[in-house]
Amino acid sequence: MQLFKEMAKAVIEGDEEQAVLLAKETLTKGVDPTEAIEKGFSEGMKEVGRRFEKLEIYLPEVIISADAMVAGVEIFREHLLAKGGEISPKTVLLGTIQGDVHDIGKNIVRIMLESNGFRVYDLGRDVPVVQFIEKVKELNPDLIGVSALMTTTMVHMPKLIEALQENGLRDKVKVMLGGAPVLPEWAKQIGADGYGESAMEAVRVAKRLVGLEGRGKGDET
Numbered sequence: 001m002q003l004f005k006e007m008a009k010a011v012i013e014g015d016e017e018q019a020v021l022l023a024k025e026t027l028t029k030g031v032d033p034t035e036a037i038e039k040g041f042s043e044g045m046k047e048v049g050r051r052f053e054k055l056e057i058y059l060p061e062v063i064i065s066a067d068a069m070v071a072g073v074e075i076f077r078e079h080l081l082a083k084g085g086e087i088s089p090k091t092v093l094l095g096t097i098q099g100d101v102h103d104i105g106k107n108i109v110r111i112m113l114e115s116n117g118f119r120v121y122d123l124g125r126d127v128p129v130v131q132f133i134e135k136v137k138e139l140n141p142d143l144i145g146v147s148a149l150m151t152t153t154m155v156h157m158p159k160l161i162e163a164l165q166e167n168g169l170r171d172k173v174k175v176m177l178g179g180a181p182v183l184p185e186w187a188k189q190i191g192a193d194g195y196g197e198s199a200m201e202a203v204r205v206a207k208r209l210v211g212l213e214g215r216g217k218g219d220e221t
């Protein structure tokens with residue numbers, strides 16, 4: 001769809017104003033916001049990642065693109081949240097693992113979970129394992145969603161699972177992992193309950209793990 005291509009372009013060019021305009025246009029045209037985020041803005045951010053890897057662009061450009069994406073997604077937020085509350089509320093504790101400040105994907109996952117009726121406690125980014133543990137004790141969530149965008153921070157994910165075990169909490173809460181470098185095989189290997197490769201998938205996996213409908217691709221553990 002041409003509109004999705006323009007959305008991707010706005011993110012690649014770091015054009016915040018255009019990203020906002022296009023998000024509004026999407027809503028006016030009745031296009032599904034979820035699809036627009038995945039096929040428009042996210043595709044743009046993937047291209048930004050590729051260019052960054054090839055050293056065609058540098059960090060400041062990535063930051064500008066990230067800002068454009070965040071501004072565009074924000075337009076959809078309210079619209080999507082209005083859909084929330086369709087299912088009985090289950091609680092998800094969400095955060096990007098320690099050492100990692102990437103939170104765009106995690107924030108999209110939050111919006112998607114909330115718009116599907118989940119109550120989400122977002123611990124933000126760079127969240128130490130010990131903070132996850134404290135919050136599990138305090139809030140008794142049904143599910144923990146953990147995001148990592150770097151191979152160097154993924155290594156803290158097994159530490160979280162171990163810490164849950166050590167604190168006698170592992171049987172009380174499900175664990176779902178995600179983020180670009182995370183693979184379903186790895187999630188299974190470290191003893192997580194599920195994996196989601198996208199925000200849409202995160203909702204399906206979360207529903208299955210808390211005993212609601214749906215079944216995800218990577219969560220046959």
Ligand code: B12
Pocket residue numbers: 042045046048049050052053059062063066099100101102103104105106108109145146147148149150151152176177178179180181195196197198199200201202
């Ligand atoms: C944007 C970006 C940034 C922004 C982040 C802004 C922000 N607020 O998040 C800024 C500029 C700050 C940044 C900084 C850095 N970055 Co950076 N960054 C990226 C980039 C280009 C895009 C990431 C992104 O937002 N993608 C778009 C979102 C929508 O996709 P996503 O995050 O994958 O999320 C989707 C799914 O994965 C899934 N998902 C995500 N989380 C979860 C959680 C759950 C539970 C589930 C089920 C699903 C799920 O759903 C989401 C939506 O569908 C990537 C490139 C890439 N290929 O990923 C590099 C990248 C991740 N960065 C990288 C690096 C190295 C850095 C820096 C260290 C750079 C530096 N030299 O300082 C710093 C990191 C500092 C730190 N300590 O964290 C590397 C990581 C390499 C590695 N070791 O693995 C990458 C891969 C680029 C590269 N090829 O070198 N970065």
